[in-house]
Amino acid sequence: MPVQPDLDAALMLRVKRGDREAFGALVEKYKQPVFNLVARILRDETEAEDVAQNVFIQVHRSAPRYKPSAKFTTWLFTIARNLCLNEIRRRARHPADSIDAPADAGDDLPARQFEDVKTAAPDAAALQRELARKIEEALAALPENQRTAIILFQRQEMSYEEIAEVIGCSLSSVKSLIFRARETLKERLKAYLQTGGWPDE
């Protein structure tokens, strides 16, 4: 996604001065990427709603400490990932609180998320839904750090350096995480990537 650090920093400086409208603009701009990341890290959209909301509340609380030298998206996604990890740790401590089992998350994804079918024929739309489901499943099966790294790299178009800052590891670790994630995804999606379709299940 296109990143405008100057604009974001300017908005954050306004938030720092208590500008509610600037904060609303930031939420509006980043709610989708944050929600995408959080939902895919947690593999649970219901919990993702609360966590994504907390991400922005945390941003608001931390605004007085924000320094424009730090890139806003890096700071934002670091907060998002940390809150997700807290949630995963909380789940591990209280497994009964979790609404659904993470590994099954891909099986019951609501159909409403695949609304981009206006231009496609019914069969093509079904195929697209099936493909998206398979990719989500393959992503969900990755270890958390590989999943986060590949999402930030592919979906947010973040650099290795920025991803290293978000995940809190070295540049070479990020490259390795992304490489392993890609290899695993290619292996899992091989059937589709080679033929353009799924073998009968």
Next chain:
Amino acid sequence: MQDDRNKSLDGQLDALLRALPDKPVPSNFTARVLQAVDREAVRPAAPPWWEMFRHPLQLLPRAAMTVLALCFGLFGYQHHALAERHAYERSVEAVVQVASLPSPDALKDFNAIRHMSTTPAADHDLLALLQ
């Protein structure tokens, strides 16, 4: 050939990942966040410490508990100090008793005397005659 195939697979994978549909964000998401932030803003901050003296009657139970705790603390400390003092007095007395013992010179023949005590028992008949 293999490299070309790999590159092609990579390209396809990139395209698939980029084309993944967004997760549906609730339509009232921004409003909910702003409401939560507003709620935090109106939540009263902790009052300054001097505010507690504005309503002295409200302080009574807390003050009573504090006085009670102080009394218990003072009583415990006094009890402990008294016990320590008694123990000190006892130890001084013991030292005084040790100081009143005979000087070490008096014990210089102690070993000889101790050996004498192992000699055979007294001849009671002879003692009776001597008396």
